[in-house]
Amino acid sequence: MSMGSMGFMGSMVLALAAGIVIGVIFQSLKIPSPAPPFLGLLGLAGMFLGQRLIPWIQQLLNNK
Template identity: 80%
Template sequence: MWGTMFIALATGIVIGVVFQSFRIPSPAPPFLGLIGLLGMFLGQRLIPWIKLWFSHN
């Protein structure tokens, strides 16, 4: 899991450097993009937790 997270972070950094070097605007405002990513992460973690909770009831 940590390897996947490192690859995702490294890829994001590389893409950020490329965007900045060509002066390409970010596809989403940084704060909104981070909130969206947080929502995606929480959503991915929420579904298994809900399934586990219902299986115990």
């Protein structure tokens, strides 16, 4: 199944499920989190914004 056919909501559910599974594994094995929670969330937010930035700029330039 390609990302296009799964849709945005499907990929969000898949990402959440993967995060929960990894969190359960880390907790079960007593492995500390690889990054402080705040920095991890900030990094994810940056990745999300960066991923959305290029299409937004392309759309902005194409509309002129």
